[in-house]
Amino acid sequence: MSLVPYKTKYCQLPFSFDTGRLNNDLKQIRETDWLDHFNASAYDNVWRCVPLRSVDGKPDHIQSLSDKHYKDTDILKRCPYFQEVIDSFECEKTSVRLMALGAGSQIKMHTDKGTSFEDGIARLHIPIVTRPDICFTIEDEEIHFSAGFTWYLNAGCLHGVRNKSLTPRIHLMLDCIVNSWLENVFQEAGFIPRAKPKYGDPSINDKNVGTIIAGLIAMNNEPAKQMAERLIAIQKSGTTT
Structure with a gap:
């Protein structure tokens, strides 16, 4: 399979899945399972989610939070191929x-802080229902994520x-914790991580660090x-x- 050349913004991984079986599992999802996305200001018209793995396995919880206990939801029990797909990622x-x-x-254009490979989280998309004219804009680039393939x-x-x-666009989306297995997968796909910000905060750079240091010193407290x-x-x- 030909892979997209390495990217720091996105990357096609060497996994593909049966779109027919994905769509068969999609038929097991009930209308009442769908939840409107909680951030109504982030989108126009319709953006909905079904939690397959969530905090404490709650069927009405769609936020991705750190330091919480995640469990499969009862909805996932109806979808054996989704479970097979999820289990194929050894992390x-x-x-x-x-x-x-x-x-x-x-x-709408936005950022999700703390959700990058470099942060230890790999957000993977497996499109189930899509069309060529449905595209992500990632910074200054447009890219279509094709059905059945795995995209970071x-x-x-x-x-x-x-x-x-x-027609609606439907993706299976997994937030994966980066481990050595996943690091090897990304490396084999040609992915090269972005360099970490020099000062730990992308808003601080060599041009403004002197001003920031002076301001911290002027605060005259121990943390600063x-x-x-x-x-x-x-x-x-x-x-x-």
């Missing part, structure tokens, strides 16, 4: 959801989706002093500490 998963973007709908999206990048078709000292040490060494 821990937190949130697993079906994500449906209605015809003519869009997800760096959700920490500015991104959005527009469904220009007359410690942060200023850390920035000064990085500034002098040229590497993150």
Whole structure:
């Protein structure tokens, strides 16, 4: 299988799945299983989710939160092929959801902090129902995620989706905890992680770090002093500490 050349914003991974079986499991999802996405300001028209793995296995919980206990929901028990797909990734998963973007709908440009490979979370998309004119915009690039294949999206990048078709777009989305197995998969796919910000915060750079250090020192308290000292040490060494 020909893979997309390495990217830092997205990457096609070497896994593909049977779209017929994916759609058969999709038929086991009831209308009452679908939940409107909680962030109504982030999209126009229709964006809905079905939790297959959630905090404490709750069927009405679609947020992805750190430091929580995740369990499969009862909905997943109706979908054996979804379970097979999920189990094929040899790493821990937190949130697993079906994500449906209605015809003519869009997800507005946004970032999801802490959800990148470099943060230890790989957000994987497996499109089940899609069309060529349904595309992600990731920073300055448009990309269509094709059905049945596995795609990594760096959700920490500015991104959005527009469904220009007359049918809903439905993806199976997995948030995977990065481990050595997944690192090897990404490496084999040609992915190269983005370099970490020099000062640990992407908003701090060599041009403004002096001003930030001065402001921290002026605050005259111990936490600010410690942060200023850390920035000064990085500034002098040229590497993150």
